Amino acid sequence: MTSSPAPVLEPAETVSDLSDRRGHSPANRLQHLLHRRPALSPLFVLIIAVVIFSLVNARFYSAVNLSLVAQQTAVIGALAVGQTLIILTAGIDLSVGAIMVLASFIAANLIYTDNTSVPVALLVAVLVSVVAQAINGLLVTRIKLPPFIVTLGTFNAFTAITLIYAKGQTITLNPGSGLLWTGESFLIGNFRVTYGVVLMAVLYLVVAYALRCTAWGRHLYATGDDAEAARLAGINTKRVLLSAYLVAGLAIAVSAWILAGRVDGADPNSGLNANLESITAVVIGGTSLFGGRGSLIGSLLGALIVQVFDNGLALAGVDANYQVLAVGILVIAAVSVDQWIRKVKA
């Protein structure tokens, strides 16, 4: 699943094993297991959460509700794909949500005011997302600005552009418009699956495959793990870095489409917290903020966990404030686990 070669026993550890026997303790073995499979801890948290919430309120486990949780996760889930790619390069992107809202608004507005055909509008959305991410990527790779600062700047810029363009209006498209296709659904048993959820799943499959089985994916991990070593190994790290932003742009375009399906058009105020929520999903999903380690599926689990907590606590009738509290604690816990796992190599 992850790129980093499974470190079985390194010399340093063997020495420390000799001095004390921690190397064989269950904690140590768990540490190694999580290092190899970073998605295991979020999977564990998700299962526990689902079991507990099902016990608290049986409705949680109903097909109708679980379908809703999947639908609610789709936007942030798709966005987290792009965020994962960038965090894997030891970067961070504060602007993904802002770009998503801009792209979705432009697409919806083209259809609403100019009667643009849906494929063209979608193409424009892709173009907007990719160009926006190219700006981020070029500033990071060419001008060598820290990703945090670059995307903080572009986050503000893209938010402002959306507001200027939208003039504060929301757009409601006529039902049946192709842009809202992601909100339409079909039934699998009692599960109502929207095409947006399907689209998100396909996005995960494609990008996960690329990360795992293509040279590009391996190069991305290598660059994120140690850019200097990757460069010396002959990888064009600048190009790999830029490609991460461009592919993230594609993922953002997909999430923009899913968002349109959820809000029946476009709302400049939607996705207000999406930037941070996507980072939250990736971090809870076990991807290291230090780059080079993590799995895409973890980010999906992370996005699901956040939504399951929101939904589960709501069904349990818990005050909405505790939903925010719970997510905060989860983030700290996830980062702590990551720090602990990192010590395998230290």
Added chain:
Amino acid sequence: MKFHQAPRTLLALTAVSAVAFGATACGSAAGSSSSSGGTVGVTLILKTLSNPYFVTMENDAKAEAAKDGVSLTVAAGTSDGDTQTQITAIDDAISRGDKGILITTNGNAVNAALNQAKQAGLYVIALDTAPTPANVADITYATDNTAAGKLDGQAAAATLGGKKAVIAMLDLYNNQVVSVDIDRDHGFLQGMGIDPGSTTQNGQEAKSGTYTGGTGGSYQIACQQPTQGAIDGGRTAMEDCLSANPNINVVYAINEPAAEGAYAALQAAGKTSSVKIYAIDGSCQGVGYVSSGEFAADAVQYPGKMASLGVDSIAKLAKGGSKPSTSSGLDFYDTGTALVTASPVSGVTTETVAQGKAACWGSSS
């Protein structure tokens, strides 16, 4: 090598962020115009420019300013709750020598800056919502948000005709306390004849009991969820509410986008006919949703009127006129509210869709 680079990177990061933050702060004051030469300077500080409600304020204030020969500077927070940008704009207004500030505050954090402005001789008018405490502003021009909520609540109770109310409360935030959130929520509950159980907090009402509005009956609060006042937030909140209790028949929504999101969730669940949505705002879009039946009612407010009255008052004051005074019985000047419904509701004063459309704001898209 890494050790040598780290501090330099950090330095660069600090420097760049300083520039970035500096630029943001200065950016908010962009478009400022000097008020030299005897013209009256007024600064209008809005919550955000992402909501047509505030865009309408901006437009009407500009129109009034042009009429009165006032030099108007407009600033706005980047998001709801962004007090920092607002504080900067207040500081800018003081140093520019403006005669007055019109502000829709994003929170109590701006109070100190507003007090400084008053000490510097600026006349401070709060628009839309009174600051807490209210005397931070010299006067507030607002819609009575409690009254707006009440109208919705009364209509909801009357329409139920004694049936059991299963209510979804779709509020604004769960990460900050904003007076409009409390006032509209509590107003709705009071309108239905339910004790909010608190004056400062949402969600403190008894979760079940009897309502006294209309012909009275029993009620149950099915859920209370934040929406961020946006469509996606409203939709997610309503979905969670329906999962928690599929029997919901009354939805209170903090504003129109939240109500739109709730409608989308109800539509997906095939429940639009059995559930009534009560919204507040009064945009042309929202009034349109009343006529198409998506909203059962929309409590309408007049943001443009607040802003133009505010500009006018400061212009008059600067030219030696008298200070404006509050509406009787209230600690603010009430710019009014009305309830738009598709058909009359017995026992509640309502306006028709046509009346609503005549006074609505924003474009009708």
